[in-house]
Amino acid sequence: MCDLPLLPPPPPPVCWAPTSHLLGTHIPSPGHAKAAGIWLPRPHVTVPAQDTRHPARAVAGRFRHGSSPAAGKTGRALSKQPGVRAMFNPCPSPCCAAGHGDLGTRGLGDTGTAPPTSPLPPPSPKSCCGSGRGAGDTQRGPTGHQPCPSGGAPVPRRGWTPGLRWGGDGDPEGSSRCLPAPLRGTASVAGTMAAQPDGGEKPFHIISPTLESLPLSRAAGTKVYMKLENIQPTGSFKIRGIGRLCQEAAKKGCRRFVCSSGGNAGLAAAYAAKKLGLPVTVVVPSTTGPTTVRKLEELGAEVEVSGQVWDEANKRALELAQTEGWVSIHPFDHPSVWQGHASLVRELKDSLETKPDAILLAVGGGGLLAGVVAGLRQVGWQDVPIVAAETRGAHSFHAALAAGRLVSLPDITSVAKCLGAKTVAARALECAQECRVISQVVEDAEAVRAVERFLDDERMLVQPACGAALALLYAGRLRRLQREGRLRTPLASVVVVVCGGGSIQAAQLRALKDQLGLE
Known part of the structure; x- marks a missing residue:
């Protein structure tokens, strides 16, 4: 009987991955998920896909792990839905911006069980971290994820079976990088609120x-x-620029916004005004549909109809902006x-x-x-x-x-x-x-x-x-x-x-x- 050479031990696990039965995913809203997601067979939760080359995408059994990690209460809310048993834990690692996304209460191949309401034990200080891909993240690697400077790997915990490991180049064999994780409050992945590049007030888009x-x-x-x-x-890109302009005007003491719009800019101004607790008047041309007018009013805007086209509505908005304390929010030229x-x-x-x-x-x-x-x-x-x-x-x-x-x-x-x-x-x-x-x-x-x-x-x-x-x-x-x-x-x-x-x-x-x- 010959002696067989000893095989090197398998590398330590890096991250937990849920099975198809246990799933936790952050999404902005059911409507957004329906618009941009992938329908999963179980437990009927839509995962918004980020990029088809996202390093944290895998196929584990019947579960397509479309990991678009995101921060915020929506993920915690999803974990409370029937059939969804996932907890989201903060990462204490000093290099981690927030925590680990898409953590389930069972790992791949796990034969043990855990109560549906039991959270995963928090990762150790040497656990994997994810720095996210976003504005304000200044230490990205080539794929948008920075190497983990904490060193080592998470300590396996009793009763939990580790899942897939992910490397810097996106395949499960590498170990130079960690699974991306959500950023607290300002995560920079699909469906999450953006961070101001200058570290200022959080934008509305x-x-x-x-x-x-x-x-x-x-x-x-x-x-x-x-x-x-x-x-x-x-519903449109307008909230990016309109939201920024409204925030700047509010800081300067604006008492009321006035915006001319055929629809999308007005909706953005009304949304920003509501977030800032300020009144807004939106002037629309007569060609604006009743659905848009209703949406504006639901956001708290005072709607005035003036002219046949936007240019004529804009003239009226500029007249209103002459009122003291009122600020014109131009829909595109600022x-x-x-x-x-x-x-x-x-x-x-x-x-x-x-x-x-x-x-x-x-x-x-x-x-x-x-x-x-x-x-x-x-x-x-x-x-x-x-x-x-x-x-x-x-x-x-x-x-x-x-x-x-x-x-x-x-x-x-x-x-x-x-x-x-x-x-x-x-x-x-x-x-x-x-x-x-x-x-x-x-x-x-x-x-x-x-x-x-x-x-x-x-x-x-x-x-x-x-x-x-x-x-x-x-x-x-x-x-x-x-x-x-x-x-x-x-x-x-x-x-x-x-x-x-x-x-x-x-x-x-x-x-x-x-x-x-x-x-």
Whole structure:
């Protein structure tokens, strides 16, 4: 009988992982999860997916571990739901920002049981930690997770079986990095509140998911990532910049906000005003739908209808802003608004391994464009081209580029009312000189068809304004730009900003199709 060489002992466990039966996951809300998540068979909880290359994603039995760790009370609330037995424990490790996400009460292969209400024992000081991927995290590694300086591994505890280990490169064999964990209060993952880069007041927007879309990738012939701004608290990216501007005005003693809007900016201003405990007047044009008006009033806003288009409503808002103590919250033309929107690009920098070959977005007044350009400069991506989409009849940016100066459209005739600024912001025209901006005008029918296809493909209903950007992919505009040599071939990846869906319902989509004669 020969002596067999002794095998080295298995490496110590790093993190706990739940089975398919026991699950704990942070999500922003059921509606957000439905919009951006993955439906699990058990226990019927939707896990919002961050990035398909997220290091903390695994398949364990029938449980797809789509770990989008997030901080806050929503995770604790989920752990109390029937069938969900998971506890979320703070990590005492000095290198850990908050704790460990997605911890279950049983590990993989665990034969013992624990009472449903029993929390996991807290990790030891040498337990794995996760520094999260977000604004304010200054010590990220290449994948957005910093190495754990605490050293060692968690001490196995009696009655608990460790789960999977995760390394720095995302596969279960490595051990140089730890499973990402939620940040206290300012976690920087999908569905969590963002942190101010300067450590100031916590903003009102969340860090939205960046997801790869297989249907959009097939349509475009290249990998497409969606930046899901439609799941922001107010349904659009507007809360980023509008929220920042409102916070700054409140610090300076503002007594009332006044905002002109076709919908999304007003919702953002009303939301911010409610958070700040200040009154707000939102002036809307007569084309604003009753659903949007109702949402504004539910947020506590005083709604005034003035004019046929946004430009006319804005004149009335500026008149009201002359009242002492009232501050005008411009929907797109203000430096603070642009800086707020720039956070979107910083999040892309954190979530993508490499910079995209193009960013696709819709242009109305130009605020999102200005914010994205500011963000590209901040992260060193100035060479990334921007494809800016507008619908015909609301194409003030395209007209300005063609003329080389600001141009006012005679009227807004497009169904995409959220793009309805007759004159684009001067800053938008400057952006076209600072970065490579490719302007594209799509037809209303293309935008509405894109909205419908996106609903079928991704189960999310967005506005025609957002459909303008999606139409670049569905209608073959991206491929055409490649054939014309205006975009590189091949494209490794592109990002489309799914800018908003807070002001549309299924009935409105049906009405738009009827109006445009679409089957």
